[in-house]
Amino acid sequence: MGSSVLGTNGAYERLKSYKRTLSARLQSPFKLYFAKFDVKDAFNMINQDILIKLLARVLALDEYLVQNYVMCYLHEGAHKVKKMGRAMDKGSFGEFDEFALKEAGVFRNVVMTSGYVRVIDRDEILQQIEDHLRNNLIKVKNEIYRQIVGIPQGSLLSTLLCWYFSSSLLFYFLKNAIRNRFLVLACFMVIWKRPT
Amino acid sequence: MCLSLSLLDPLHKATKSPNDARAIQAIILRDMFPSYCAGKPAAGDPAPKKAGEKDSKKKRWKERKVPWRLKAANEYVAYMVKKFKRVRQYFVMNHHCPAKHGDLTSSSHSQVSAFVKALLNRLIHPAFWGSADNKKVVFRGVDMFVRLRRFEEVTLHHVMHGFQTTRCQWTHPSGTGGEKVSVVEHSIRTRLVGDFVFWIFSYLVVPVLKGNFYVTESIPFKRRTLYYRHDIWNKIFRQSFATVSPLFTKETDEGVSKILSRRKYGFSPVRFLPKHTGARPIVNLKRHQPVAEFEKYLTKDYIKKTYKSASVKAYSANIQLRNPYRALKYEQVSMVFAFILLVLICYSAILGNEGRVVGELSSRDKRSL
Numbered sequence: 001m002g003s004s005v006l007g008t009n010g011a012y013e014r015l016k017s018y019k020r021t022l023s024a025r026l027q028s029p030f031k032l033y034f035a036k037f038d039v040k041d042a043f044n045m046i047n048q049d050i051l052i053k054l055l056a057r058v059l060a061l062d063e064y065l066v067q068n069y070v071m072c073y074l075h076e077g078a079h080k081v082k083k084m085g086r087a088m089d090k091g092s093f094g095e096f097d098e099f100a101l102k103e104a105g106v107f108r109n110v111v112m113t114s115g116y117v118r119v120i121d122r123d124e125i126l127q128q129i130e131d132h133l134r135n136n137l138i139k140v141k142n143e144i145y146r147q148i149v150g151i152p153q154g155s156l157l158s159t160l161l162c163w164y165f166s167s168s169l170l171f172y173f174l175k176n177a178i179r180n181r182f183l184v185l186a187c188f189m190v191i192w193k194r195p196t
Numbered sequence: 197m198c199l200s201l202s203l204l205d206p207l208h209k210a211t212k213s214p215n216d217a218r219a220i221q222a223i224i225l226r227d228m229f230p231s232y233c234a235g236k237p238a239a240g241d242p243a244p245k246k247a248g249e250k251d252s253k254k255k256r257w258k259e260r261k262v263p264w265r266l267k268a269a270n271e272y273v274a275y276m277v278k279k280f281k282r283v284r285q286y287f288v289m290n291h292h293c294p295a296k297h298g299d300l301t302s303s304s305h306s307q308v309s310a311f312v313k314a315l316l317n318r319l320i321h322p323a324f325w326g327s328a329d330n331k332k333v334v335f336r337g338v339d340m341f342v343r344l345r346r347f348e349e350v351t352l353h354h355v356m357h358g359f360q361t362t363r364c365q366w367t368h369p370s371g372t373g374g375e376k377v378s379v380v381e382h383s384i385r386t387r388l389v390g391d392f393v394f395w396i397f398s399y400l401v402v403p404v405l406k407g408n409f410y411v412t413e414s415i416p417f418k419r420r421t422l423y424y425r426h427d428i429w430n431k432i433f434r435q436s437f438a439t440v441s442p443l444f445t446k447e448t449d450e451g452v453s454k455i456l457s458r459r460k461y462g463f464s465p466v467r468f469l470p471k472h473t474g475a476r477p478i479v480n481l482k483r484h485q486p487v488a489e490f491e492k493y494l495t496k497d498y499i500k501k502t503y504k505s506a507s508v509k510a511y512s513a514n515i516q517l518r519n520p521y522r523a524l525k526y527e528q529v530s531m532v533f534a535f536i537l538l539v540l541i542c543y544s545a546i547l548g549n550e551g552r553v554v555g556e557l558s559s560r561d562k563r564s565l
Contacts, residue, residue: 087522137463145444
C-alpha cells in the first residue's frame with residue numbers, strides 16, 4: 001500500500017528520489033536491475049462481496065463534499081480545459097482561493113474557476129459502486145452478459161478498487177505479522193536488503 | 197461492416213440487377229465526381245417536379261444524361277461494374293493472404309496490400325489510370341494506407357504526389373492531350389482526377405478491407421494495425437470469449453430492463469485486443485450510449501422522464517462514477533497514512549516496544565487499521 005503507485009508517473013517519481021538517495025550514499029558507480037511482472041487475472045480474482053464490505057469500512061464519512069472546478073492550462077503549447085473535482089471532508093471546505101492554490105500544485109500558469117459544490121451521501125456512493133460491480137453489463141454480438149466474478153475492466157474505478165483490495169491483503173498480512181514476529185523479520189529482511 | 201457494404205452497394209446491386217446497370221453507373225459516377233455532378237442539371241433532366249408528384253430517385257438518375265466530360269469515365273465505370281461481377285474476392289484473398297490450417301495469425305501488410313492491388317488491377321480499366329506510372333503512384337498510396345498505424349491519416353495530396361494529371365485522357369475527351377489549356381480548365385481536370393483517386397480509397401479500398409479483414413491494433417505491437425481474415429478472427433473471438441465466459445452470465449431482457457431502470461448508463465460493447473496468446477477483452481466504459489438503444493428494455497415514459505428524449509446520448513459509466521471515484525481518492529490519502537503508521541508498528545514490534553506507537557494512533561487510524 002505504502003509502496004504501490006498508480007501509473008508510470010508515480011513510479012518514476014519514486015524511482016528518481018530512490019536513485020538520488022542511493023547515489024548520495026554510494027560513491028561508486030552502481031547498476032539498478034528491474035523486474036517487471038504481471039499479476040494474472042488480477043481484476044478477475046477480486047471477490048465482489050469482500051470488496052464491497054471493505055469499501056463500506058473505507059468510506060468513513062457520512063457525507064462527502066465534492067468541489068467541482070474547471071482548470072485551464074498549457075499542455076505542449078496548446079490550451080487545455082479540464083473539468084475536475086475533488087472530494088473532501090465537510091469541515092475542510094473553505095475559500096476557493098486556498099483550495100485552488102493547493103490544487104494547482106506543480107502546475108504553473110493555470111486558470112481555475114469554481115464550479116458547483118455537491119454534497120453526496122455515503123450510502124449513495126456505496127450503492128453506486130455496488131451497482132457498478134454487480135450489474136456490469138457487456139454486449140457481445142447482440143447478446144447481453146452480466147459480470148458475476150471480479151471487477152469490471154476499463155472502468156474508472158477498477159485500478160483504485162484493485163489498489164484497495166491488494167492493500168487490504170497487505171494490511172492483513174502485516175497485522176498478522178505483528179503477532180508473529182518471525183514473519184515480520186522475514187518480511188523486513190526482504191524489504192531492507194540493499195543492493196551491494 | 198454495415199458502412200462498408202453500403203458503400204459497395206452500387207457495385208453489388210449492379211451484379212444482381214443487370215437491367216438497372218445504367219442507373220447504377222450513374223450513381224457510381226455521382227459518388228465518384230460529386231463536385232462535377234452535384235447541382236448541375238444535365239440536358240436530359242426531367243422537368244422540375246410539381247407539388248405532390250413523387251418521382252423515384254432511381255428513375256431520375258436513369259433518365260439523366262451523362263455529362264459530356266464524363267462520357268469516357270462512364271465507360272470505364274461500366275467496365276468496372278462488368279469486372280466486379282466476375283471477380284471473386286474470396287479467391288483473390290485466398291491467393292494473396294492464404295490461411296494455413298489451424299494457424300491463427302494475421303496477414304502481413306504486404307499480403308494485404310497485394311490483395312487490394314490485385315483487386316484494383318482487375319477492376320479498373322488501364323486507361324482510367326492515365327498511365328502505368330500513375331497506377332504505380334496510386335498503388336504506392338495503397339501500400340502507405342495499409343501500413344498506417346492507428347489514428348494516423350493520409351491525405352489525398354500525399355497520395356497524389358507524382359500523379360500526372362495530363363496523362364488522364366478521359367478528363368478531356370474532346371482534346372488530343374498535351375495541348376495548352378487555361379487555368380480554369382486545368383483546375384477542373386485536376387479536381388476530377390483527385391475525385392477519382394479519393395473514390396478509389398473511400399469507396400473501394402476501405403470497404404474491401406473492412407469486408408475481408410478485421411483490422412485491429414494489438415497489445416505487443418501497440419498502434420500497429422493487424423489484419424485478420426474474418427474467418428480467422430471469428431475463431432480467435434470464440435476462443436477468447438470462451439476463456440472469459442465463466443466470469444459472465446447471460447442476462448435476460450427482464451433482468452436488463454430492471455438494471456437499466458435503476459441507473460443512468462447502459463451496457464458497454466466489448467472488443468478483443470490480440471496479445472501473444474489469445475486476445476484480451478477491452479470493455480469501453482467511456483462510450484456515450486445513444487438512448488435509442490435502451491428502447492428495447494425501457495418504457496417510453498421512463499425514457500422521456502429520465503433522458504428527456506430518445507435521440508440523445510446517455511452519459512458514460514465512467515462519467516457517472518466520477519463522484520465515487522473522488523470519494524475513494526480522498527480516502528486513499530488517509531489509507532496511505534495509516535499504512536505508514538502500520539509499518540512503524542511493525543518496526544517497533546521487532547524492537548519490542550509495540551505499545552508506544554499504538555498508543556499514539558488516533559481513533560480514526562485505528563479503525564482503518
